Amino acid sequence: MTRFIHDQFAKDYLEELLAPFGEVKAPRRVAAEVREIDVWFDPTTNTEVLGLLGQLAAKPAVFEPFRNAATPTDICNCLLKLLTLRGESQREANRKKERLSEETLPRLWILSPTASESILNGFRAIIDLENWGEGIYFLGDYLRTAIVVIHQLPKTEATLWLRLLGRGKVQEDAIDELRTNSPSHPLQSNALKLLTNFQANLQTTEDLDQEERSLIMKLSPLYIQWEQEALKKGEEQGIQQGIQQEKRLMIESMLEVKFGVVDEELSPIVEALIQLSTKEVTQLIMQSDREELLGRFKGEN
Incomplete structure (x- = not known):
């Protein structure tokens, strides 16, 4: 019961904060075995006021928040939903006889309170301190995915809206x-x-x-x-x-x-x-x- 309450809060919270800045679908269904993306967002205006969350949401994004540390299975399931969504986009582009642009595809942000070194290493997740700072680990470029380790984020005003999900x-x-x-x-x-x-x-x-x-x-x-x-x-x-x-x-x-x-x-x-x-x-x-x-x-x- 309490896990449902925490999960629902995280989805409602992200939807409420992001809604003034673009289109939110929470949840958004994708094909295959009727999987649901927690929060899908497509910005239509500047998201700077959201601090680091705004940076994550500056381009089309999928958010998957976790109350407990995301497990390898959780992360794989998130990737599966993202790849299914990519497949839908590719089929739509084929129908329109258009070339699918990587930049139009959403980036997946997995929001986890903590993440062990073994999990980060297992997914070859690499930190980008120069561009993003502490706490954000990127998978390979073509996977368009990052794990946001909330408890590693610096304690600044810019990270407040994400740390509330810790x-x-x-x-x-x-x-x-x-x-x-x-x-x-x-x-x-x-x-x-x-x-x-x-x-x-x-x-x-x-x-x-x-x-x-x-x-x-x-x-x-x-x-x-x-x-x-x-x-x-x-x-x-x-x-x-x-x-x-x-x-x-x-x-x-x-x-x-x-x-x-x-x-x-x-x-x-x-x-x-x-x-x-x-x-x-x-x-x-x-x-x-x-x-x-x-x-x-x-x-x-």
């Missing part, structure tokens, strides 16, 4: 940096919203490990910060109802993670839950089974 202390340090960012940063509001939804989803799960419990504690102040910033923005723009909508999405996401789907029975109690504090909502959903939760609001909808 784990343990690396991720926690990145969260602290995000909290101290200028509220006017164009990405901060989106990142805060995604992280608070991520925390809410984690809290609905019982089988958390110590690292995840620590992560929840680190994320706890973020909702208050996001809500305060969103309220201020809403007052300035006269659209305070946007806060309610964001809270609704958070609650629906928590219910979906806990019960699988927000069906006809659960849907009516969302309005009642919106009226409660975030703490009360989280405790109710975490501690109640389906019948208890429905009984709690019987007669209120």
Whole structure:
């Protein structure tokens, strides 16, 4: 369960950050045995504001994020999806009687918290310090693939948006940096919203490990910060109802993670839950089974 939550957060996070800068398909299906690429991105505008992530996304790109260190099998599966995508592009070019340009093909970025020396050596992945700096290892040119080892990235503002996808202390340090960012940063509001939804989803799960419990504690102040910033923005723009909508999405996401789907029975109690504090909502959903939760609001909808 928690692996699904972490994986979904990573995909949603990348999609949200990249969407203003181009076309995102997450997931994108490719042929063969119905494999899905986690995030496919084609830029239509300058991605510089995304720092190092923007450099990765400056040209057509496929992103495959991993919560745990990517294994050799994981990396091979990513390569298989990329080569399948290349095959589709080649067939399309053949139909149009055009020559397939290497530059139009996406580059695969495998985002892994760590990577052992044996895995990097096994794939002949080579670091390019002069052009890319630490933490990014490239496979052969024609494979158009690199392994981004998040925990090796330098601790700079440019790498923040990638380090938020790390784990343990690396991720926690990145969260602290995000909290101290200028509220006017164009990405901060989106990142805060995604992280608070991520925390809410984690809290609905019982089988958390110590690292995840620590992560929840680190994320706890973020909702208050996001809500305060969103309220201020809403007052300035006269659209305070946007806060309610964001809270609704958070609650629906928590219910979906806990019960699988927000069906006809659960849907009516969302309005009642919106009226409660975030703490009360989280405790109710975490501690109640389906019948208890429905009984709690019987007669209120």
